[in-house]
Amino acid sequence: MAHFDENARPFSNKWLDERIGINTLKRVLSTEYWIPKNINFLWAMGMVLAATFGMLLISGIFLLMYYIPDTKQAFDSVNYTIMSQVGYGWLWRHIHGVGASVVFLIIYIHMFTGIYYGSYKRGRELIWLSGMLLFVVFSAEAFSGYMLPWGQMSYWAGMVITNLFSGGSLHANGLVEWIRGDYIPGQAYLGRFFMLHVLLLPLVIIGLIVFHFGTLRLPHVNNKDGEEFDFAAEAEKYKAGNKKESKVIPFNPVFLSKDVFVMGIYFIFFFYLVFYHFEFAMDPVNFDPANGLKTPTHIYPEWYFLWSYEILRPFPTDPGLIAFAFAQVIFFALPFLDRSPNVAPANRRGIFKFWFWALLVDMIILTFMGKVPPVQPWSNIGLVAAVTFIALWILLPIITKLEKKL
Amino acid sequence: MKELKVLSIVVIFTLVLYWGVEPFAHSQMHKHVEFNGFAYNGKSDIEQLDEKIKKINEEITELKNSGGKDIKTKIADKEKELNELKAKLDDTKKFWAEINKVPKGGDAAAGKAAIAACVACHGIKSQGMKAPMDPNAAAAAYGVNPPDLSNAGALYDEKFLIAFLKSPTHAAHVKKLAMPGGLAGDDKNAANIVAYLKSIAPKEITPKEAFVTACGRCHANRYGKWTQIGDVPKTKSNIKTGQDIDALKFKEKVADYQGKLANYMGKLPPDLSIIIRARSEDFLKTFVEDPQSQLPGTAMPRVGLTKEGYEKVISYLEETGDPSKPKREATGPWVLGFFVIFSLLAYGWYKSQWKGLK
Ligand code: HEM
Numbered sequence: 001m002a003h004f005d006e007n008a009r010p011f012s013n014k015w016l017d018e019r020i021g022i023n024t025l026k027r028v029l030s031t032e033y034w035i036p037k038n039i040n041f042l043w044a045m046g047m048v049l050a051a052t053f054g055m056l057l058i059s060g061i062f063l064l065m066y067y068i069p070d071t072k073q074a075f076d077s078v079n080y081t082i083m084s085q086v087g088y089g090w091l092w093r094h095i096h097g098v099g100a101s102v103v104f105l106i107i108y109i110h111m112f113t114g115i116y117y118g119s120y121k122r123g124r125e126l127i128w129l130s131g132m133l134l135f136v137v138f139s140a141e142a143f144s145g146y147m148l149p150w151g152q153m154s155y156w157a158g159m160v161i162t163n164l165f166s167g168g169s170l171h172a173n174g175l176v177e178w179i180r181g182d183y184i185p186g187q188a189y190l191g192r193f194f195m196l197h198v199l200l201l202p203l204v205i206i207g208l209i210v211f212h213f214g215t216l217r218l219p220h221v222n223n224k225d226g227e228e229f230d231f232a233a234e235a236e237k238y239k240a241g242n243k244k245e246s247k248v249i250p251f252n253p254v255f256l257s258k259d260v261f262v263m264g265i266y267f268i269f270f271f272y273l274v275f276y277h278f279e280f281a282m283d284p285v286n287f288d289p290a291n292g293l294k295t296p297t298h299i300y301p302e303w304y305f306l307w308s309y310e311i312l313r314p315f316p317t318d319p320g321l322i323a324f325a326f327a328q329v330i331f332f333a334l335p336f337l338d339r340s341p342n343v344a345p346a347n348r349r350g351i352f353k354f355w356f357w358a359l360l361v362d363m364i365i366l367t368f369m370g371k372v373p374p375v376q377p378w379s380n381i382g383l384v385a386a387v388t389f390i391a392l393w394i395l396l397p398i399i400t401k402l403e404k405k406l
Numbered sequence: 407m408k409e410l411k412v413l414s415i416v417v418i419f420t421l422v423l424y425w426g427v428e429p430f431a432h433s434q435m436h437k438h439v440e441f442n443g444f445a446y447n448g449k450s451d452i453e454q455l456d457e458k459i460k461k462i463n464e465e466i467t468e469l470k471n472s473g474g475k476d477i478k479t480k481i482a483d484k485e486k487e488l489n490e491l492k493a494k495l496d497d498t499k500k501f502w503a504e505i506n507k508v509p510k511g512g513d514a515a516a517g518k519a520a521i522a523a524c525v526a527c528h529g530i531k532s533q534g535m536k537a538p539m540d541p542n543a544a545a546a547a548y549g550v551n552p553p554d555l556s557n558a559g560a561l562y563d564e565k566f567l568i569a570f571l572k573s574p575t576h577a578a579h580v581k582k583l584a585m586p587g588g589l590a591g592d593d594k595n596a597a598n599i600v601a602y603l604k605s606i607a608p609k610e611i612t613p614k615e616a617f618v619t620a621c622g623r624c625h626a627n628r629y630g631k632w633t634q635i636g637d638v639p640k641t642k643s644n645i646k647t648g649q650d651i652d653a654l655k656f657k658e659k660v661a662d663y664q665g666k667l668a669n670y671m672g673k674l675p676p677d678l679s680i681i682i683r684a685r686s687e688d689f690l691k692t693f694v695e696d697p698q699s700q701l702p703g704t705a706m707p708r709v710g711l712t713k714e715g716y717e718k719v720i721s722y723l724e725e726t727g728d729p730s731k732p733k734r735e736a737t738g739p740w741v742l743g744f745f746v747i748f749s750l751l752a753y754g755w756y757k758s759q760w761k762g763l764k
Contacts, residue, residue, distance in 0.1 A: 037763060040409050042416075079680050080629050083730060090730035091737070105423075109416060243763050257752070257759040264749030271745060275738030280428050287684035287727075288676075298435050303427040364419070368426035372434040 306370030448502030517602025549670025
């Protein structure tokens with residue numbers, strides 16, 4: 001057995017170090033977790049995401065105290081009890097609603113930062129894959145949460161999305177009913193999505209965040225030039241006092257100080273939305289109680305799902321479902337479809353530069369077209385954008401194969 | 407600075423994204439309806455008929471050009487429809503032209519003498535005239551409870567009221583309405599009654615009173631504890647059985663009223679507790695000004711509110727549907743202020759940590 005000093009004061013540094021290796025932990029996870037100096041605020045988006053998830057978790061816990069997962073009471077438990085009877089209930093709800101929307105904005109910024117700087121390449125594949133898992137589970141978390149107020153959009157978006165599982169001409173209605181626990185969304189449906197939203201999915205998310213952080217530790221984060229260097233050697237320089245020459249800084253406190261500053265600015269933006277501009281995150285249609293007899297004029301998902309919804313919509317049922325499935329998984333394959341060894345910002349990578357901006361603009365167009373009614377000219381624009389999306393991914397291995405080595 | 411450039415790219419893309427999924431998408435999803443500033447002169451009624459006539463004319467030319475089988479009968483049907491619409495247009499124009507000619511300001515004293523024609527159905531509580539029937543009995547007779555008229559003069563537009571007394575269906579822009587027209591006699595007499603209603607109208611009306619008078623006979627507001635037959639009464643349950651018989655009796659009455667109302671209207675008008683968040687400002691104001699403009703064929707009447715009356719109703723809907731507004735406005739600056747100071751301190755820390763690194 002290891003040596004335990006009898007005289008060490010309980011919970012003192014020494015006492016803790018002998019028991020849980022606190023000094024090693026601190027070194028490995030913070031003071032000697034080396035971060036490249038050559039990075040910008042986009043590298044703070046990961047911590048911004050972690051902080052936003054924290055906000056969602058805390059506000060969610062408060063909402064959970066008063067929410068009632070019953071189809072007859074859910075709507076009023078949220079819109080009346082929480083919004084007007086519980087002290088600051090409205091604040092928790094608006095934080096939760098705005099947080100759920102903004103977290104996707106930051107996730108997309110974070111993803112496109114990774115794509116732009118090539119942060120998914122050799123050595124960092126698992127960071128990318130764990131990130132994509134987070135994206136998928138976050139999507140499920142957002143969707144299940146959207147069911148809970150049991151408004152018109154909860155009900156009808158739930159109807160439309162679960163219908164997708166019938167697989168078009170496969171007519172797998174049994175599967176749809178199995179998911180719903182009923183022929184139509186009802187009590188069983190609400191109960192299970194409630195469970196997923198407040199227990200199972202948050203647990204999975206927390207596990208995945210830990211895993212995502214774990215996958216970062218050995219490869220370290222990328223930098224603005226995609227430069228590869230010897231972290232150990234650079235760290236020695238830093239420790240020896242050559243801070244100017246060294247290419248790295250410790251996460252704590254040096255990089256952390258920047259993270260915290262970026263978070264401060266972010267929270268100004270976040271709470272501005274919470275207090276003065278929350279409507280974009282809380283669809284008006286969902287303030288009409290669920291009514292299975294009255295289909296809303298327009299059914300559309302939240303803005304962060306619109307691009308993939310629009311990949312489904314312009315095609316006939318079966319090809320649409322295949323295109324949709326393609327869109328859901330294709331980002332996972334990015335590290336393997338990009339055949340170029342270059343780790344560099346997209347603007348230095350030849351045709352890939354155009355590929356990057358084309359993908360971004362195409363997804364924004366898809367997002368716009370996913371919300372407007374399916375009439376001309378929007379349907380055609382949506383169709384072209386959906387085909388472009390698929391074509392871009394098919395072209396990716398070819399254009400990256402042709403890319404000159406830098 | 408390079409980082410500000412990167413930030414501005416992120417901000418620009420974010421704003422474009424916002425524009426596309428909010429203002430742009432909404433402009434595509436909702437039809438544009440012109441707002442007439444709560445002026446009631448038949449303008450939108452005539453425009454809607456013109457629109458319909460134009461559409462039918464197009465359909466007829468299309469049919470004529472198509473040259474398919476049995477188009478003759480189809481065209482005849484359409485032409486019949488067209489003639490009906492044209493007759494309706496003439497009638498509408500004539501009605502509003504007459505109304506527009508009625509001089510403003512009648513004789514309140516003469517109006518008071520003529521009010522007996524109204525209190526057969528309506529109460530005027532402020533003048534000590536109780537409603538002749540309770541809401542359930544009234545609904546059995548008319549389908550809906552005739553509203554108390556104490557506040558009518560303050561909430562409704564003068565010209566609208568004169569039109570309403572002449573012909574409720576024309577004024578309210580619906581196919582049928584339980585109150586008969588012409589009760590007030592000629593236009594001059596109608597103007598007198600309206601002058602009387604204005605003369606007894608209180609200076610101050612609470613938002614809730616405005617809602618109850620203008621919407622409350624059809625719409626419940628459960629967050630405001632309002633049912634179509636009145637406020638939900640405070641009742642006590644029997645300690646031994648846990649049952650609250652008075653509450654059950656009240657519920658039964660509400661259910662009875664709602665059944666009759668639904669028969670009269672074709673459907674139960676929705677509860678308006680949180681409608682303020684379910685519909686845009688623009689929708690609500692154009693809808694209340696003329697329900698047909700947003701929901702063609704709807705049974706909801708145009709109620710004829712003035713701008714002030716409408717604002718009162720909306721402030722009640724805000725009270726029940728968005729009660730946190732004042733608290734948001736009070737708390738927001740403090741929270742934002744906190745994060746501004748937080749960011750300034752964090753900036754100082756960041757600068758001190760990064761000194762000598764570059
Ligand atoms: C809520 C979910 C997420 C959290 C809390 C999170 C957190 C983090 C953190 C703290 C970092 C390190 C700092 C930084 O580079 O920003 C990071 C890096 C990274 N994340 Fe995430 N992330 C999440 C989702 C995602 C998603 C959806 C993806 C993309 C599929 C992703 C891909 C990456 C990549 C590629 C890196 C490495 C960046 C580099 O090496 O420069 N993450 N993440």
